[in-house]
Amino acid sequence: MFQEPKYYLIEASALPEVFLKVAEAKRLLDTGAAATVGDAVKLVGISRSAFYKYRDHVLSFQSLMAGRILTFQLALHDQPGLLASILNIFTQYGANILTINQSIPTNGCAAISMTVDTKHLKGSLETMLGSLKTNPGVIRAEVLAG
DSSP: OOOOOOOOOOOGGGSOHHHHHHHHHHHHHHHTSSSSHHHHHHHHTOOHHHHHHHTTTOOOHHHHHTTOEEEEEEEEEOOTTHHHHHHHHHHHTTOEEEEEEEOOOBTTEEEEEEEEEOTTOSSOHHHHHHHHHHSTTEEEEEEEEO
């Protein structure tokens, strides 16, 4: 009986080491740092059989989201120029903003939903999200859907 696969988003620190090494071996192959699977598995310290067992089941969050349209949910303090600085972060990372929806600020907080095309993202999605979260005036920033 065929069962639809289920997917989970798990923080790397909670994963068994072999999954992280498979992901690293795939990165080495993708970037050309390793020419063959044999070279990649030697560099990360796993067997070829472990690599082949998990290679189709381990994806980095970045590769999963690259080239995708994502929805971001942000909560911002009601401060002049704050939205402009947020838009600048998206611009710096090469993200194309497709839609912006902002609620009227209540209790000094504005909820913003943004749909963004990440096809030409410069750098990782995690780094961009970190830049959003550490921007003064940002209460919360997260990816809702992709």
